[in-house]
Amino acid sequence: MTSLFHAVIRKQLKAFQLEVELGLDANQGQVLVLFGPSGSGKTMTLKCIAGIAEPDAGFVSIGPRTVFDSHQRLNVRLSERKVGYLPQNYALFPHLTVNQNIAFGLSRWDRGRANRRLNELVRLMQLEGLEKRYPRELSGGQQQRVAFARALAPQPEILLLDEPFAALDTNIRAELRQNLALLSRDLGLPVVFITHDLEEAYMLADRIAVYDQGHVLQCDTRTEVFYHPTSVQTAQLLGIKNLWEGRVLEANMAQRLVLVRTAHADVWASVRPSQFLPPSNFKVTLSMRPENIKIWPMSAKLDSPNCYSGHVTGEVARGSRYTLFFNLGEALSQAEHDLEIEVTAQEYAAMGQQQSTSNIWQISLDPAAIHLIAA
Numbered sequence: 001m002t003s004l005f006h007a008v009i010r011k012q013l014k015a016f017q018l019e020v021e022l023g024l025d026a027n028q029g030q031v032l033v034l035f036g037p038s039g040s041g042k043t044m045t046l047k048c049i050a051g052i053a054e055p056d057a058g059f060v061s062i063g064p065r066t067v068f069d070s071h072q073r074l075n076v077r078l079s080e081r082k083v084g085y086l087p088q089n090y091a092l093f094p095h096l097t098v099n100q101n102i103a104f105g106l107s108r109w110d111r112g113r114a115n116r117r118l119n120e121l122v123r124l125m126q127l128e129g130l131e132k133r134y135p136r137e138l139s140g141g142q143q144q145r146v147a148f149a150r151a152l153a154p155q156p157e158i159l160l161l162d163e164p165f166a167a168l169d170t171n172i173r174a175e176l177r178q179n180l181a182l183l184s185r186d187l188g189l190p191v192v193f194i195t196h197d198l199e200e201a202y203m204l205a206d207r208i209a210v211y212d213q214g215h216v217l218q219c220d221t222r223t224e225v226f227y228h229p230t231s232v233q234t235a236q237l238l239g240i241k242n243l244w245e246g247r248v249l250e251a252n253m254a255q256r257l258v259l260v261r262t263a264h265a266d267v268w269a270s271v272r273p274s275q276f277l278p279p280s281n282f283k284v285t286l287s288m289r290p291e292n293i294k295i296w297p298m299s300a301k302l303d304s305p306n307c308y309s310g311h312v313t314g315e316v317a318r319g320s321r322y323t324l325f326f327n328l329g330e331a332l333s334q335a336e337h338d339l340e341i342e343v344t345a346q347e348y349a350a351m352g353q354q355q356s357t358s359n360i361w362q363i364s365l366d367p368a369a370i371h372l373i374a375a
Contacts, residue, residue: 036211051078084151242288269370283375290342292369306365
């Protein structure tokens with residue numbers, strides 16, 4: 001296993017102590033997303049990796065080279081770390097043209113090699129015709145592509161991006177996200193990317209580190225983090241609203257199923273082979289992603305151990321998807337719902353055709369889609 005990047009960082013900040021360990025290996029994907037609320041330590045982590053800020057303790061390695069080691073008093077300068085760093089505001093030089101901004105990090109290269117690299121990046125970032133313009137003459141998306149090109153110019157061994165799409169409109173963000181995903185794979189370049197946008201994190205990440213108050217709550221593959229959070233705190237940061245506390249009533253050892261009694265209903269949940277099979281009376285929390293809950297008309301005959309009836313008390317349209325607020329039993333207000341369910345626009349349209357006068361629906365929860373978080 002070839003390590004692309006490994007960092008252990010401890011640094012005292014004003015509000016808390018930053019204490020994280022992160023890594024990215026060649027066989028685990030190319031993009032590591034640092035996800036979490038603003039002010040949780042993500043940007044400082046990036047600055048410590050880049051060499052802009054110095055940790056109080058720890059070490060940082062990029063490829064085969066150690067660039068920081070507090071025990072050995074080693075701290076390689078930013079200019080020698082071979083990192084491409086892109087801050088939130090792009091930090092383009094306003095008095096330099098597009099070409100001059102991109103070539104800024106190539107001052108030590110001979111002219112012929114620098115010009116070839118410059119022309120290569122102008123083509124790669126689709127900046128032809130803009131070479132002599134100044135940043136003020138560019139759109140937000142064009143400025144961002146120039147900043148990307150400048151970060152890539154000296155052929156870094158890792159690319160560090162601090163919320164590069166935050167200031168862009170929706171259409172440009174979508175296009176550049178896709179370009180970044182393709183770029184990292186085409187160039188074989190590891191990327192560490194900061195965002196607090198859930199959709200962005202899911203779209204780009206091979207691995208995700210979930211931050212809160214200077215600590216990484218969980219760092220794993222995208223699927224593992226989104227569908228198997230290791231704590232209630234992580235699940236909440238990932239936007240999972242369907243969290244039911246309960247206690248284990250019984251366990252089926254052969255099928256690795258447990259029956260959990262909650263304030264809402266008794267629920268069967270699967271326990272993965274890698275998980276501890278909790279005994280009776282053990283306290284757990286059930287985590288259920290809204291897209292994994294299926295809703296049906298009362299006429300449907302369901303074959304599931306977890307079937308419940310109730311009312312849709314409200315809804316929110318989210319473009320191609322709808323969030324439904326569901327209450328088991330009697331209809332209550334939207335604020336008092338038991339579950340959030342996510343359906344596609346097509347499923348929502350079908351529901352409109354199936355709607356009964358009583359407006360009672362039934363839902364099914366697949367035990368395998370319910371994640372068990374031990375107390």
